[in-house]
Amino acid sequence: MKITVTAAEKPIDDKLTAEVTVAAADVDKAIAKTYKDIAKKYNFQGFRRGHAPRPVIDGIIGREAVLAQATNDLLTAAEPLMLEELDVTPVGRVGFGPEDADPELAQQGADYVVTATINVRPACELESYDAPTINMPPEEATEAEIDWQINQLLSYQMTYEDVEDDRAVVPGDVVSVDIENVEGAGHLAGTNRMLALDGQQVPAQLEEGIVGMKKGDEKAIEWTRTHEHEGEEHSHTFSVKVKLNGIKKGVTPELDDEVAKKYGYDDVASFRDAVKEEIEGDKKTTLPNLKEDRLVEALGKLLKLETVPEAYQDEIFNELASEFLGRLQNQGVSLDMYLRARGVKSDDFIADLRVQAEERARQSLALDALAAKLGVEVTEDEVREEFEKAGVEDVDASVEQWRNEGRLPAIRDSIRRTKALNWLVENANVNIVDEVAERAAKGEKSEDAE
Helix, strand or coil: CCEEEEECCCCECCEEEEEEEECHHHHHHHHHHHHHHHHHHCCCCCCCCCCCCHHHHHHHCCHHHHHHHHHHHHHHHHHHHHHHHHCCCCCCCCEECCCCCCCCCCCCCCCEEEEEEEECCCCCCECCCCCCEEEECCCCCCHHHHHHHHHHHHHCCCEEEECCCCCCCCCCCEEEEEEEEEECCHHHCEEEEEEECCCCCCCHHHHHHHCCCCCCCEEEEEEEEEEEECCEEEEEEEEEEEEEEEEEEEECCCCCHHHHHHCCCCCHHHHHHHHHHHHHHHHHHHHHHHHHHHHHHHHHCCECCCCCCHHHHHHHHHHHHHHHHHHHHHCCCCHHHHHHHHCCCHHHHHHHHHHHHHHHHHHHHHHHHHHHHHCCCCCHHHHHHHHHHCCCCCHHHHHHHHHHCCCHHHHHHHHHHHHHHHHHHHHCEEEECCHHHHHHHHHHHHHHHC
């Protein structure tokens, strides 16, 4: 089927209108096919299946119903052709005909002309089209980075000693407790349990109850947790008895030759050299991605757009949700299991995903704006390369399939954004900063202030 498409010069309120014309010959073919399909699908008394004439079908099914089905088939076939012709990726569903009304029906022997309304991403501007300035870590491993990595390794050898001061527990402490389950908290029960009161390991209400206790104190703590499951709200009550055995402090071993030998090295120097080599090897992989991420983040902040359209934000939200659920599925974990393990409410999870969706949407629109400013174009060879990089066996067949499904515009969008990102990488102003050393210095200042 061939169509003729005449589109408006530019979208209005993020809606692009186009007039689509289907030739009379294709309309007649669609109507004939509909009659044939109906004749095969139903038994009409007095006629063999597939041989009922049109007047009989019109009398029983109704001619308008036949034309409605033929029209629907025409629009289904025309939509991807139109999207390819216009090279546009729709946001949501394409509308045909008057708003909030069905399109007119195709008629035998006449061209079918219909108006399409396509929701599109907003065409945005940037406050500046200059490549942003970003901070990046050096390619070589710094002494601060080596120290941090070694401290991380040594932390696995950490032991805990009693805090000698006779003081009350404060947030952030590590404590040793006996927990006796009274109701619903069997998973928390135990003797001499080590708990880090860091807001992550135990329920907040239990942590709040332990804060303020002193060595030898015993206390009953009760709390209720509410969650939603299959549209219904459920509440669970937990009750425990807690005895505080002591407050602990972590003691990390000092790095010396003996400790280095435990890791398989002759001395401290060879240990540090190995860590340095590992960090620099890791940076070869991570720094290019980090540079891209920071540039896109900086570009997104230059977008001149107060609010991302809800339809586009919803589309990005659904993409993020699908990606996340796919990762969980690969790990054999359900979303409910994931949320329970981290003590995260479903509403908070969704709210956080909404924030991520808005941020990604703004960054995508910013890359679109930069690509438009740079006049980025996409060739058919570049489209083919995308399929080749994906390892597709029959590139020609896959490209044609995507073309017939109206999905190639999305590939071209991706290529344009990649070209814009490559331009950013090549033209960015980069400040090399030892960020680990800076964080360490800030931490020392905070400790001094205390």
